[in-house]
Amino acid sequence: MIAGGGEVKTGGRDMDTSFPLTLAQQIAAAQDWWREAGVDHDFADATEVWLREPEEEAPAAPARPTIAMPAPEPEAKRPAIGGDPASWPQTLEAFGEWWLAEPSLDIGGARPRIAPRGAAEASLMVLVPEPEPDDAETLLSGARGRLLASFLRAAGVAPEQVYFASTLARHTPAADWASLLADGLGAVALHHVALVRPRRVITFGRDILPLIGHDPTQNPASLRKINHQGSTFPLLAERSLDFLLARPNARAGFWQRWLDWTDGSD
Template sequence: MDDQNPLDASDIAAAFDWWRDAGVDLDFSDDATDWLAAAAPAEAAPEPAVAVRKSAPEQAAAPAEKIALLGPQPPTTLEAFREFWLTAPGLDAIGPRGRIAPWGAASPDLMFLVTDPEEQDSDKLLSGPQGRLLSRIIAAMGFEEDAVYLASALPRHTPMADGATLAQSGLGEVLLHHVGLVAPRRIVAFGANLPPLLGHNAAQGPHSLREINHDGRSIPILVAEGLESMMAMPRLKARFWHRWLDWTAD
Protein backbone atom coordinates (compact mmCIF):
# COMPACT_ATOMS: atom_id res chain seq x y z
CA MET A 1 0.00 0.00 0.00
CA ASP A 2 1.41 3.46 -0.91
CA ASP A 3 0.24 7.04 -1.36
CA GLN A 4 -0.89 6.43 -4.94
CA ASN A 5 -2.85 3.28 -4.09
CA PRO A 6 -4.22 3.66 -0.54
CA LEU A 7 -6.22 0.40 -0.73
CA ASP A 8 -4.67 -3.02 -1.13
CA ALA A 9 -6.37 -6.25 -2.26
CA SER A 10 -7.42 -7.28 1.26
CA ASP A 11 -9.12 -3.91 1.83
CA ILE A 12 -11.10 -4.24 -1.38
CA ALA A 13 -12.09 -7.84 -0.58
CA ALA A 14 -13.27 -6.80 2.89
CA ALA A 15 -15.40 -4.02 1.41
CA PHE A 16 -17.04 -6.44 -1.02
CA ASP A 17 -17.70 -8.91 1.83
CA TRP A 18 -19.34 -6.16 3.90
CA TRP A 19 -21.74 -5.21 1.11
CA ARG A 20 -22.44 -8.86 0.31
CA ASP A 21 -23.39 -9.54 3.98
CA ALA A 22 -25.65 -6.51 3.83
CA GLY A 23 -27.47 -8.04 0.85
CA VAL A 24 -26.03 -5.72 -1.82
CA ASP A 25 -24.33 -7.71 -4.53
CA LEU A 26 -25.25 -5.82 -7.71
CA ASP A 27 -24.76 -2.27 -8.97
CA PHE A 28 -27.12 -0.84 -11.57
CA SER A 29 -26.58 2.16 -13.85
CA ASP A 30 -28.08 3.46 -17.07
CA ASP A 31 -24.61 3.75 -18.58
CA ALA A 32 -21.88 1.15 -18.85
CA THR A 33 -18.81 1.87 -16.72
CA ASP A 34 -15.31 0.50 -17.15
CA TRP A 35 -14.27 0.05 -13.50
CA LEU A 36 -10.77 -1.10 -14.44
CA ALA A 37 -9.88 1.80 -16.74
CA ALA A 38 -6.96 3.95 -15.60
CA ALA A 39 -7.81 7.52 -14.67
CA ALA A 40 -7.29 9.89 -17.60
CA PRO A 41 -4.67 12.65 -17.15
CA ALA A 42 -6.17 16.00 -16.20
CA GLU A 43 -4.78 17.68 -19.36
CA ALA A 44 -6.15 15.06 -21.77
CA ALA A 45 -8.38 16.47 -24.46
CA PRO A 46 -12.00 15.33 -24.40
CA GLU A 47 -12.87 12.57 -26.83
CA PRO A 48 -15.25 13.48 -29.64
CA ALA A 49 -18.86 12.85 -28.82
CA VAL A 50 -20.33 9.73 -30.34
CA ALA A 51 -24.03 9.55 -31.00
CA VAL A 52 -25.55 6.60 -29.15
CA ARG A 53 -28.94 5.29 -30.09
CA LYS A 54 -30.81 4.54 -26.92
CA SER A 55 -33.32 1.76 -27.01
CA ALA A 56 -36.77 2.30 -25.60
CA PRO A 57 -37.03 1.27 -21.95
CA GLU A 58 -38.39 -2.21 -21.49
CA GLN A 59 -41.78 -2.45 -19.89
CA ALA A 60 -41.53 -3.80 -16.36
CA ALA A 61 -42.95 -7.28 -16.06
CA ALA A 62 -46.08 -7.48 -13.97
CA PRO A 63 -45.69 -9.49 -10.74
CA ALA A 64 -46.92 -13.04 -11.04
CA GLU A 65 -50.32 -13.61 -9.54
CA LYS A 66 -50.68 -16.22 -6.86
CA ILE A 67 -52.41 -19.37 -7.99
CA ALA A 68 -55.71 -20.12 -6.26
CA LEU A 69 -55.01 -23.76 -5.42
CA LEU A 70 -57.96 -24.00 -3.03
CA GLY A 71 -60.40 -23.51 -5.88
CA PRO A 72 -63.85 -21.87 -5.74
CA GLN A 73 -65.01 -24.06 -2.84
CA PRO A 74 -62.19 -24.54 -0.30
CA PRO A 75 -62.57 -27.47 2.13
CA THR A 76 -64.48 -26.53 5.27
CA THR A 77 -63.51 -29.43 7.58
CA LEU A 78 -60.26 -31.23 8.36
CA GLU A 79 -61.63 -34.41 6.81
CA ALA A 80 -62.37 -32.53 3.59
CA PHE A 81 -58.96 -30.87 3.69
CA ARG A 82 -57.15 -34.23 4.00
CA GLU A 83 -59.07 -35.47 0.98
CA PHE A 84 -58.17 -32.30 -0.90
CA TRP A 85 -54.51 -32.64 0.19
CA LEU A 86 -54.26 -36.18 -1.15
CA THR A 87 -56.19 -35.73 -4.40
CA ALA A 88 -56.07 -32.10 -5.66
CA PRO A 89 -54.08 -32.15 -8.94
CA GLY A 90 -52.43 -28.71 -8.67
CA LEU A 91 -50.54 -28.99 -5.38
CA ASP A 92 -47.36 -30.25 -7.05
CA ALA A 93 -46.02 -31.20 -10.45
CA ILE A 94 -46.00 -34.94 -9.76
CA GLY A 95 -49.67 -35.45 -8.96
CA PRO A 96 -51.58 -37.06 -6.10
CA ARG A 97 -49.70 -40.36 -5.94
CA GLY A 98 -47.36 -40.64 -2.95
CA ARG A 99 -48.56 -37.64 -0.95
CA ILE A 100 -48.50 -37.79 2.86
CA ALA A 101 -51.47 -36.59 4.90
CA PRO A 102 -51.30 -34.59 8.14
CA TRP A 103 -52.50 -36.22 11.36
CA GLY A 104 -54.18 -35.12 14.58
CA ALA A 105 -57.48 -33.72 15.79
CA ALA A 106 -58.87 -30.19 15.56
CA SER A 107 -58.35 -27.52 18.24
CA PRO A 108 -55.17 -29.02 19.76
CA ASP A 109 -53.08 -27.27 22.38
CA LEU A 110 -50.11 -27.45 20.00
CA MET A 111 -49.73 -27.74 16.23
CA PHE A 112 -46.36 -28.73 14.75
CA LEU A 113 -45.43 -27.58 11.25
CA VAL A 114 -42.61 -28.94 9.10
CA THR A 115 -41.68 -28.02 5.55
CA ASP A 116 -42.11 -31.45 3.96
CA PRO A 117 -42.42 -35.17 4.76
CA GLU A 118 -39.34 -37.30 5.27
CA GLU A 119 -37.94 -39.10 2.24
CA GLN A 120 -39.02 -42.55 3.48
CA ASP A 121 -42.54 -41.55 4.57
CA SER A 122 -45.24 -43.69 3.00
CA ASP A 123 -48.23 -44.06 5.33
CA LYS A 124 -47.60 -41.50 8.07
CA LEU A 125 -45.99 -38.07 8.18
CA LEU A 126 -42.54 -38.09 9.83
CA SER A 127 -42.19 -41.83 10.22
CA GLY A 128 -38.37 -41.77 10.12
CA PRO A 129 -35.53 -40.23 12.19
CA GLN A 130 -37.09 -36.77 12.26
CA GLY A 131 -40.32 -38.27 13.54
CA ARG A 132 -38.49 -40.10 16.31
CA LEU A 133 -36.82 -36.86 17.37
CA LEU A 134 -40.19 -35.09 17.34
CA SER A 135 -41.71 -37.86 19.46
CA ARG A 136 -39.02 -37.29 22.08
CA ILE A 137 -39.64 -33.55 21.94
CA ILE A 138 -43.38 -34.04 22.40
CA ALA A 139 -42.80 -36.33 25.38
CA ALA A 140 -40.36 -33.87 26.96
CA MET A 141 -42.94 -31.12 26.55
CA GLY A 142 -45.42 -33.22 28.52
CA PHE A 143 -47.86 -33.87 25.65
CA GLU A 144 -49.35 -37.10 24.38
CA GLU A 145 -48.95 -37.57 20.62
CA ASP A 146 -52.71 -37.85 20.13
CA ALA A 147 -53.10 -34.40 21.73
CA VAL A 148 -51.06 -32.54 19.09
CA TYR A 149 -51.46 -31.94 15.37
CA LEU A 150 -48.70 -32.46 12.80
CA ALA A 151 -48.75 -31.01 9.30
CA SER A 152 -46.32 -30.29 6.47
CA ALA A 153 -46.40 -27.30 4.15
CA LEU A 154 -45.72 -29.58 1.16
CA PRO A 155 -47.49 -32.82 0.29
CA ARG A 156 -44.29 -34.81 -0.44
CA HIS A 157 -40.57 -34.81 0.29
CA THR A 158 -39.06 -31.80 -1.51
CA PRO A 159 -35.33 -31.17 -0.92
CA MET A 160 -34.11 -27.54 -0.98
CA ALA A 161 -37.64 -26.13 -0.94
CA ASP A 162 -37.77 -22.32 -1.02
CA GLY A 163 -40.53 -20.83 1.11
CA ALA A 164 -40.90 -17.54 -0.78
CA THR A 165 -41.23 -19.31 -4.14
CA LEU A 166 -43.73 -21.80 -2.73
CA ALA A 167 -45.78 -19.00 -1.21
CA GLN A 168 -46.01 -17.33 -4.61
CA SER A 169 -47.18 -20.64 -6.11
CA GLY A 170 -50.28 -20.56 -3.89
CA LEU A 171 -49.19 -23.03 -1.20
CA GLY A 172 -49.04 -20.25 1.40
CA GLU A 173 -52.77 -19.70 1.07
CA VAL A 174 -53.32 -23.44 1.39
CA LEU A 175 -51.21 -23.62 4.55
CA LEU A 176 -53.00 -20.69 6.20
CA HIS A 177 -56.36 -22.24 5.35
CA HIS A 178 -55.17 -25.51 6.88
CA VAL A 179 -54.09 -23.71 10.07
CA GLY A 180 -57.49 -22.05 10.23
CA LEU A 181 -59.26 -25.42 10.07
CA VAL A 182 -56.99 -26.92 12.74
CA ALA A 183 -57.48 -23.88 15.05
CA PRO A 184 -54.58 -24.70 17.39
CA ARG A 185 -53.86 -22.82 20.60
CA ARG A 186 -50.18 -22.47 19.66
CA ILE A 187 -47.87 -23.45 16.78
CA VAL A 188 -44.27 -24.64 16.64
CA ALA A 189 -42.78 -24.41 13.14
CA PHE A 190 -39.62 -26.41 12.39
CA GLY A 191 -37.94 -24.77 9.41
CA ALA A 192 -36.69 -21.25 8.66
CA ASN A 193 -38.34 -21.40 5.22
CA LEU A 194 -41.86 -21.70 6.68
CA PRO A 195 -42.53 -18.02 7.66
CA PRO A 196 -42.94 -16.79 4.03
CA LEU A 197 -45.62 -19.47 3.58
CA LEU A 198 -47.38 -18.02 6.62
CA GLY A 199 -47.46 -14.50 5.20
CA HIS A 200 -44.32 -13.26 6.94
CA ASN A 201 -41.91 -10.86 5.22
CA ALA A 202 -38.74 -12.87 4.64
CA ALA A 203 -36.59 -9.72 4.95
CA GLN A 204 -37.49 -9.50 8.66
CA GLY A 205 -35.92 -12.84 9.57
CA PRO A 206 -37.77 -16.07 10.45
CA HIS A 207 -37.49 -15.77 14.24
CA SER A 208 -39.20 -12.38 14.25
CA LEU A 209 -42.50 -14.08 13.41
CA ARG A 210 -44.30 -14.27 16.76
CA GLU A 211 -47.94 -14.77 15.79
CA ILE A 212 -50.15 -15.59 12.84
CA ASN A 213 -53.15 -13.38 12.16
CA HIS A 214 -55.67 -15.14 9.96
CA ASP A 215 -59.45 -14.80 9.64
CA GLY A 216 -59.63 -12.51 12.64
CA ARG A 217 -57.71 -14.86 14.93
CA SER A 218 -54.19 -14.48 16.34
CA ILE A 219 -52.16 -17.63 17.05
CA PRO A 220 -48.77 -17.50 18.85
CA ILE A 221 -45.99 -19.25 16.93
CA LEU A 222 -42.43 -20.32 17.71
CA VAL A 223 -40.18 -20.71 14.65
CA ALA A 224 -37.21 -23.04 15.10
CA GLU A 225 -34.58 -24.71 12.96
CA GLY A 226 -35.64 -27.79 11.04
CA LEU A 227 -35.59 -31.20 12.70
CA GLU A 228 -32.98 -32.42 10.22
CA SER A 229 -30.69 -29.53 11.21
CA MET A 230 -31.21 -30.36 14.90
CA MET A 231 -30.12 -33.93 14.29
CA ALA A 232 -26.97 -32.74 12.52
CA MET A 233 -26.12 -30.06 15.12
CA PRO A 234 -27.01 -31.06 18.71
CA ARG A 235 -26.47 -27.52 19.97
CA LEU A 236 -29.60 -26.51 18.05
CA LYS A 237 -31.63 -28.89 20.23
CA ALA A 238 -30.44 -27.08 23.36
CA ARG A 239 -31.16 -23.70 21.79
CA PHE A 240 -34.66 -24.79 20.81
CA TRP A 241 -35.35 -26.11 24.30
CA HIS A 242 -34.29 -22.84 25.94
CA ARG A 243 -36.47 -20.89 23.51
CA TRP A 244 -39.40 -23.23 24.22
CA LEU A 245 -39.05 -22.73 27.97
CA ASP A 246 -38.90 -18.96 27.57
CA TRP A 247 -41.87 -19.01 25.20
CA THR A 248 -44.09 -21.13 27.40
CA ALA A 249 -43.10 -19.16 30.51
CA ASP A 250 -44.89 -16.17 29.00
Protein backbone atom coordinates (compact mmCIF):
# COMPACT_ATOMS: atom_id res chain seq x y z
CA MET A 1 0.00 0.00 0.00
CA ILE A 2 1.30 3.34 -0.96
CA ALA A 3 0.46 6.28 1.22
CA GLY A 4 0.85 9.95 0.83
CA GLY A 5 4.16 11.78 0.67
CA GLY A 6 6.63 10.84 3.35
CA GLU A 7 4.77 7.72 4.58
CA VAL A 8 5.00 3.96 3.82
CA LYS A 9 2.06 1.77 4.77
CA THR A 10 3.27 -1.61 6.24
CA GLY A 11 1.01 -4.03 7.98
CA GLY A 12 -1.37 -1.38 8.89
CA ARG A 13 1.45 0.72 10.44
CA ASP A 14 2.88 3.83 9.04
CA MET A 15 6.85 4.09 8.79
CA ASP A 16 8.14 7.58 8.85
CA THR A 17 11.37 7.86 6.77
CA SER A 18 11.84 11.53 7.19
CA PHE A 19 13.83 11.43 10.50
CA PRO A 20 17.41 12.71 10.25
CA LEU A 21 20.48 10.35 10.72
CA THR A 22 23.35 11.18 12.98
CA LEU A 23 26.92 11.32 11.61
CA ALA A 24 27.75 7.97 13.25
CA GLN A 25 24.66 6.42 11.71
CA GLN A 26 25.60 7.78 8.29
CA ILE A 27 29.11 6.30 8.56
CA ALA A 28 27.73 2.95 9.77
CA ALA A 29 25.21 2.92 6.95
CA ALA A 30 27.94 3.63 4.39
CA GLN A 31 30.07 0.81 5.80
CA ASP A 32 27.08 -1.55 5.70
CA TRP A 33 26.47 -0.58 2.09
CA TRP A 34 30.06 -1.32 1.04
CA ARG A 35 30.14 -4.53 3.09
CA GLU A 36 26.99 -5.81 1.38
CA ALA A 37 28.66 -4.93 -1.94
CA GLY A 38 31.55 -7.27 -1.00
CA VAL A 39 34.13 -4.59 -0.21
CA ASP A 40 35.58 -4.90 3.28
CA HIS A 41 39.17 -3.62 2.80
CA ASP A 42 40.73 -0.35 1.82
CA PHE A 43 43.10 -0.57 -1.19
CA ALA A 44 45.76 1.79 -2.49
CA ASP A 45 48.22 1.64 -5.40
CA ALA A 46 51.23 2.45 -3.23
CA THR A 47 52.38 -0.09 -0.62
CA GLU A 48 52.56 0.96 2.99
CA VAL A 49 54.63 -0.78 5.66
CA TRP A 50 52.83 -0.49 8.99
CA LEU A 51 55.00 -2.51 11.36
CA ARG A 52 58.60 -1.63 10.31
CA GLU A 53 60.36 0.82 12.52
CA PRO A 54 61.69 3.85 10.71
CA GLU A 55 65.40 3.52 10.01
CA GLU A 56 67.71 5.98 11.58
CA GLU A 57 70.07 7.72 9.23
CA ALA A 58 73.62 6.47 9.63
CA PRO A 59 75.93 9.17 10.89
CA ALA A 60 78.24 10.55 8.24
CA ALA A 61 81.76 9.13 8.37
CA PRO A 62 84.22 11.65 9.70
CA ALA A 63 86.40 13.15 7.01
CA ARG A 64 89.90 11.72 6.94
CA PRO A 65 92.56 14.27 7.61
CA THR A 66 94.61 15.18 4.56
CA ILE A 67 98.30 14.62 5.11
CA ALA A 68 100.43 17.02 3.14
CA MET A 69 103.24 15.10 1.44
CA PRO A 70 106.55 16.88 1.26
CA ALA A 71 107.66 17.85 -2.22
CA PRO A 72 110.20 15.37 -3.63
CA GLU A 73 113.74 16.56 -3.52
CA PRO A 74 115.25 17.20 -6.93
CA GLU A 75 117.41 14.32 -8.12
CA ALA A 76 121.05 15.08 -7.67
CA LYS A 77 122.76 15.55 -11.00
CA ARG A 78 125.33 12.86 -11.63
CA PRO A 79 128.84 14.07 -12.31
CA ALA A 80 129.92 13.97 -15.94
CA ILE A 81 132.02 11.01 -16.99
CA GLY A 82 135.62 12.14 -17.00
CA GLY A 83 134.94 15.16 -14.83
CA ASP A 84 135.85 18.64 -16.03
CA PRO A 85 137.06 18.47 -19.67
CA ALA A 86 139.58 21.19 -18.88
CA SER A 87 141.41 18.67 -16.69
CA TRP A 88 141.53 15.87 -19.27
CA PRO A 89 144.97 14.64 -20.35
CA GLN A 90 146.38 16.22 -23.48
CA THR A 91 148.81 13.47 -24.48
CA LEU A 92 148.08 9.87 -25.41
CA GLU A 93 150.49 8.53 -22.80
CA ALA A 94 148.79 10.51 -20.04
CA PHE A 95 145.40 9.42 -21.33
CA GLY A 96 146.31 5.74 -20.92
CA GLU A 97 147.18 6.29 -17.25
CA TRP A 98 144.07 8.41 -16.69
CA TRP A 99 141.92 5.73 -18.35
CA LEU A 100 142.84 3.23 -15.65
CA ALA A 101 142.71 5.63 -12.69
CA GLU A 102 139.87 8.14 -13.23
CA PRO A 103 136.95 7.02 -10.97
CA SER A 104 134.19 8.43 -13.17
CA LEU A 105 135.30 6.26 -16.10
CA ASP A 106 134.52 3.12 -14.12
CA ILE A 107 130.83 2.14 -13.91
CA GLY A 108 131.62 -0.96 -11.90
CA GLY A 109 131.82 -4.66 -12.61
CA ALA A 110 133.77 -7.79 -11.85
CA ARG A 111 136.14 -7.57 -14.82
CA PRO A 112 139.41 -5.60 -14.70
CA ARG A 113 139.92 -2.26 -16.38
CA ILE A 114 141.87 -2.69 -19.61
CA ALA A 115 144.08 -0.02 -21.15
CA PRO A 116 144.09 0.84 -24.85
CA ARG A 117 147.16 -0.14 -26.85
CA GLY A 118 148.98 1.35 -29.80
CA ALA A 119 150.76 4.51 -30.83
CA ALA A 120 149.65 7.98 -31.87
CA GLU A 121 149.09 8.72 -35.55
CA ALA A 122 148.30 5.07 -36.25
CA SER A 123 147.25 4.08 -39.74
CA LEU A 124 144.09 2.56 -38.29
CA MET A 125 142.22 3.03 -35.02
CA VAL A 126 139.93 0.14 -34.02
CA LEU A 127 137.21 1.17 -31.56
CA VAL A 128 135.03 -1.42 -29.82
CA PRO A 129 132.33 -0.85 -27.18
CA GLU A 130 134.11 -2.67 -24.34
CA PRO A 131 136.85 -5.18 -23.58
CA GLU A 132 136.13 -8.86 -24.14
CA PRO A 133 134.91 -10.97 -21.18
CA ASP A 134 138.19 -12.89 -21.19
CA ASP A 135 140.47 -9.86 -21.39
CA ALA A 136 142.73 -9.80 -18.35
CA GLU A 137 145.62 -7.49 -19.28
CA THR A 138 145.43 -6.93 -23.04
CA LEU A 139 142.50 -5.48 -24.96
CA LEU A 140 140.96 -7.86 -27.54
CA SER A 141 142.93 -10.91 -26.48
CA GLY A 142 140.02 -13.39 -26.87
CA ALA A 143 138.01 -14.82 -29.77
CA ARG A 144 136.96 -11.41 -31.08
CA GLY A 145 140.55 -10.21 -31.05
CA ARG A 146 141.69 -13.32 -32.94
CA LEU A 147 139.07 -12.69 -35.63
CA LEU A 148 140.25 -9.09 -35.91
CA ALA A 149 143.91 -10.18 -36.10
CA SER A 150 143.06 -12.56 -38.96
CA PHE A 151 141.37 -9.76 -40.84
CA LEU A 152 144.29 -7.38 -40.36
CA ARG A 153 146.75 -9.98 -41.65
CA ALA A 154 144.59 -10.52 -44.74
CA ALA A 155 144.37 -6.76 -45.24
CA GLY A 156 148.13 -6.39 -44.93
CA VAL A 157 147.92 -4.14 -41.86
CA ALA A 158 150.67 -4.78 -39.31
CA PRO A 159 149.65 -4.80 -35.62
CA GLU A 160 152.02 -1.93 -34.83
CA GLN A 161 150.10 0.23 -37.31
CA VAL A 162 146.88 -0.19 -35.35
CA TYR A 163 145.62 1.54 -32.22
CA PHE A 164 143.13 -0.62 -30.28
CA ALA A 165 140.65 1.13 -27.98
CA SER A 166 137.31 0.65 -26.24
CA THR A 167 134.68 3.16 -25.15
CA LEU A 168 134.31 1.49 -21.71
CA ALA A 169 137.24 0.72 -19.45
CA ARG A 170 136.01 -2.75 -18.46
CA HIS A 171 133.69 -5.45 -19.82
CA THR A 172 130.19 -4.36 -18.76
CA PRO A 173 127.29 -6.68 -19.64
CA ALA A 174 123.98 -4.92 -20.40
CA ALA A 175 125.49 -1.44 -20.21
CA ASP A 176 122.98 1.43 -20.29
CA TRP A 177 124.33 3.18 -23.36
CA ALA A 178 121.68 5.91 -23.38
CA SER A 179 122.63 6.94 -19.84
CA LEU A 180 126.33 6.74 -20.67
CA LEU A 181 125.78 9.04 -23.63
CA ALA A 182 123.81 11.48 -21.48
CA ASP A 183 126.56 11.43 -18.84
CA GLY A 184 129.25 12.46 -21.32
CA LEU A 185 130.93 9.24 -22.47
CA GLY A 186 130.76 10.41 -26.08
CA ALA A 187 132.90 13.45 -25.34
CA VAL A 188 135.55 11.21 -23.78
CA ALA A 189 135.53 8.89 -26.81
CA LEU A 190 135.93 11.80 -29.22
CA HIS A 191 138.76 13.25 -27.13
CA HIS A 192 140.47 9.86 -27.28
CA VAL A 193 140.21 9.79 -31.10
CA ALA A 194 141.60 13.32 -31.29
CA LEU A 195 144.63 12.34 -29.21
CA VAL A 196 145.35 9.30 -31.40
CA ARG A 197 145.00 11.27 -34.67
CA PRO A 198 144.58 8.11 -36.75
CA ARG A 199 144.51 7.99 -40.52
CA ARG A 200 141.28 5.96 -40.44
CA VAL A 201 138.84 4.67 -37.82
CA ILE A 202 136.82 1.44 -37.77
CA THR A 203 134.09 1.04 -35.16
CA PHE A 204 132.57 -2.34 -34.33
CA GLY A 205 129.10 -2.31 -32.81
CA ARG A 206 126.20 0.09 -33.18
CA ASP A 207 126.30 1.15 -29.52
CA ILE A 208 129.36 3.25 -30.35
CA LEU A 209 127.78 5.33 -33.10
CA PRO A 210 125.72 7.77 -30.96
CA LEU A 211 128.86 8.41 -28.91
CA ILE A 212 130.67 9.76 -31.95
CA GLY A 213 127.83 11.94 -33.19
CA HIS A 214 125.69 9.61 -35.30
CA ASP A 215 121.90 10.00 -35.27
CA PRO A 216 120.58 6.51 -34.34
CA THR A 217 117.52 7.00 -36.57
CA GLN A 218 119.76 7.09 -39.65
CA ASN A 219 121.47 4.25 -41.48
CA PRO A 220 124.94 3.58 -40.02
CA ALA A 221 126.30 3.54 -43.56
CA SER A 222 125.56 7.26 -43.76
CA LEU A 223 128.23 7.99 -41.14
CA ARG A 224 131.41 8.22 -43.18
CA LYS A 225 133.61 10.40 -41.01
CA ILE A 226 134.18 11.74 -37.52
CA ASN A 227 134.37 15.50 -37.09
CA HIS A 228 135.85 16.81 -33.87
CA GLN A 229 137.29 20.22 -33.07
CA GLY A 230 138.19 20.98 -36.67
CA SER A 231 139.68 17.56 -37.41
CA THR A 232 138.12 14.95 -39.70
CA PHE A 233 138.76 11.21 -39.56
CA PRO A 234 137.45 8.80 -42.24
CA LEU A 235 135.17 6.21 -40.65
CA LEU A 236 133.96 2.70 -41.44
CA ALA A 237 131.08 1.77 -39.12
CA GLU A 238 130.71 -2.01 -38.89
CA ARG A 239 128.51 -4.50 -37.07
CA SER A 240 129.84 -5.96 -33.83
CA LEU A 241 132.68 -8.47 -33.81
CA ASP A 242 130.26 -10.97 -32.25
CA PHE A 243 128.00 -10.57 -35.30
CA LEU A 244 130.90 -11.09 -37.70
CA LEU A 245 132.25 -14.01 -35.70
CA ALA A 246 128.96 -15.91 -36.00
CA ARG A 247 128.25 -15.20 -39.70
CA PRO A 248 130.71 -16.00 -42.51
CA ASN A 249 128.56 -14.12 -45.02
CA ALA A 250 128.76 -11.00 -42.85
CA ARG A 251 132.55 -11.30 -42.79
CA ALA A 252 132.58 -11.44 -46.59
CA GLY A 253 130.51 -8.27 -46.72
CA PHE A 254 132.85 -6.54 -44.28
CA TRP A 255 135.84 -7.48 -46.42
CA GLN A 256 134.24 -5.97 -49.51
CA ARG A 257 133.38 -2.75 -47.66
CA TRP A 258 136.98 -2.54 -46.46
CA LEU A 259 138.27 -2.84 -50.03
CA ASP A 260 135.85 -0.18 -51.25
CA TRP A 261 136.79 2.10 -48.35
CA THR A 262 140.54 1.78 -48.87
CA ASP A 263 140.41 1.47 -52.68
CA GLY A 264 142.40 -1.75 -52.41
CA SER A 265 145.22 -0.25 -50.38
CA ASP A 266 145.82 0.16 -46.66
